[in-house]
Amino acid sequence: MAKIVVDVMLKPEILDPQGKAVAAALPRLGFAFAKDVRQGKRFEIEVDGEPTAAQLADVEKAAEVLLSNPVIENFTVRVEK
């Protein structure tokens, strides 16, 4: 069984208050490594067997229509074994 992973991130120019809050919390805990943090969403979609090209095309479509809002977000689709 394979997994199709869709990662959705706010576009770089869109303010991400949640990421900012995380970035502010890290140094308070002694983690000094973060210059910036952006928070996104990850969808794991299980399919039977190897994903076909048609399935991946459908996932792309679904990501554009439902999983992301193209006005404010970008997405990537990949297959995870």
Place this chain on the structure above:
Amino acid sequence: MKIGVVTFPGTLDDRDAARAVRHAGGEAVALWHNDADLHGVDAVILPGGFSYGDYLRCGAISRFSPVMEPIIKAAQGGMPLLGICNGFQVLAEAHLIPGALTRNHELHFLCRDQKITIENTNTAWTSSYKQGEEIVIPLKNGEGAYMCDDETLAMLEGEGRIIARYVGENPNGSRNLIAGITNERGNIVGLMPHPEHAIDSLTGPSADGLGFFTSVLKALVK
């Protein structure tokens, strides 16, 4: 005049919206998310709340409800459509208006009486107001920051499509203090604060919100 008020699972403000319609002299018709029939209404209100628990993104799942199909079609044909708060988010997700609503810049849920100015009185929902009129109505949202790209913002400003702006400090990080916008034709309005909670001084901070509902009744008589 019949004004439909949609109830999605998780909608909160449908009763107040229906009451506001009746208070303005219209007939409120309850529309159900799972019923793709507009029951002969002349206009539609998408009220506030947390439809589908705000899962995925606010308004993202409601936008594909069966009732939205005839609403989108009718609104594209000129039917007056008002989205308040969560309804504004549904309009943005349905791409009936440009831009998107994102998390408040300070991350807090806001609930307060908010002063706004009415900046465009030529829409189906704002003709009862005077240009530049200041009104006070409740604002209560967690994801009310209006976002769009620079080009869209310039277009909205240039075409006078920002119908209402917050007065004073920016409550939620909306670009250019945007509280509400309209489509090109002026029949669709998205508004973050809540006029339906301010239709009489007994139950609201003012009666300032009633104008949205009297406006649409006037627009429908024309």
